[in-house]
Amino acid sequence: MSPSNVLPTVTKASTDALAEAAKSTNSTFQLLYFPLHGRGELIRDILAYSGAKWEELPVDWPVQKPQTPFRVVPIVYEHTSSGTILELAESNAIERYLALKFNLLGSNIWEEHLVNRYYYSTDVLYQGFVPRVAAAKPEVRAEEAKKFYEEVLSKWITIHEEHLRQNGDNGHYVGHRVTLADLKTVSVINRILLLVPKGVEAPLSAELTPSLWKVKQNAESHPSLAAWKQSQRSQELDSNTKARFGF
Ligand SMILES: N[C@@H](CCC(=O)N[C@@H](CS)C(=O)NCC(=O)O)C(=O)O
Structure with missing residues (x-):
């Protein structure tokens, strides 16, 4: 062996x-x-x-x-x-x-461009979040998170909510089905919400960001993704990720 x-x-x-x-x-x-x-x-x-x-x-x-x-x-x-x-x-x-x-990049070159641009826009958000909030020193983390939410996250929310409304507010970035753009947003929302410093509230919720929330709910209600999210391994990864950054 x-x-x-x-x-x-x-x-x-x-x-x-x-x-x-x-x-x-x-x-x-x-x-x-x-x-x-x-x-x-x-x-x-x-x-x-x-x-x-x-x-x-x-x-x-x-x-x-x-x-x-x-x-x-x-x-x-x-x-x-x-x-x-x-x-x-x-x-x-x-x-x-x-x-x-797995057919998550749209059905034609224009849809693929739309998927890519929201996917990359959300990647930029994630690339900023990790050093500025997740990896910030515990004593400045709350302050850094508030600044990040106000300076970076709020702009991303405004732009993405507007686009999602223009796409019919159906919980998808492109057309009527789940694409890489949807799954990217779900993963980054989950990451931001897992790593919220004490005493701070992240401006992401069904009430505050309804169109983005629909994207999350749509994708996470898919049986195989729901099963993965509920699995012991996924929950272990939540705990490990919090511990890695000292949350
Ligand atoms: N650009 C690479 C970066 C990958 C990267 O930085 N990976 C880290 C973990 S998140 C790593 O392998 N660190 C261990 C090492 O550098 O030895 C990617 O996106 O895949």
């Missing part, structure tokens, strides 16, 4: 051969990421929402780090129906690859 920290042996083949293998529609997936939400969260949500077969690989980072393409996680290993093992790297690239595979 191989030791649990050995990573899958990625298939070496021509780009054309790997591209052919990547057409597989009944692959299984393995995620290598720390036991936190972080940059693994949206990947887990996409896999769960799409009903994919997936599991997490045990992490032994000092041993595994040199074997990863950029020396960072997340990494996803896709085991295709033909037995090929594809290695996916860089969180945004992984998310977009999976979104394309």
Whole structure:
């Protein structure tokens, strides 16, 4: 039996051969990421929402780090129906690859542009939130959170609520179905709400941000995403993420 920290042996083949293998529609997936939400969260949500077969690989980072393409996680290993093992790297690239595979990027180039622009706009929000609020020193965290909510989050809310209303207030960014933009927003709202400093209130709720809330409710009422969110592992990741930042 191989030791649990050995990573899958990625298939070496021509780009054309790997591209052919990547057409597989009944692959299984393995995620290598720390036991936190972080940059693994949206990947887990996409896999769960799409009903994919997936599991997490045990992490032994000092041993595994040199074997990863950029020396960072997340990494996803896709085991295709033909037995090929594809290695996916860089969180945004992984998310977009999976979104394309699971039909979460819209139905045409214009829809894809709309999905991407709200997805990236929300990514910018997340990139600001982590250093400014999550990782702020405990003694200034409440003050930093208030400033972040007023200076950054409120603008994102105004713009996204307006767009969602223009799309018919149906709980979707694009058309009438869940896309990567919806799932990204859900993960970032959840992250902000998990990490609210004591004595502060985040301006995200059914009353304050009704259109964004519909996006969250729509996606999270999907049975397979709901099951993942209620799972013991997902709740463990909540606790680990809070503990990681000292909340
Ligand atoms: N641009 C990369 C950044 C990944 C990254 O910074 N990963 C961190 C965890 S969130 C990591 O692997 N840290 C361990 C290390 O650098 O050794 C991505 O988005 O995937």
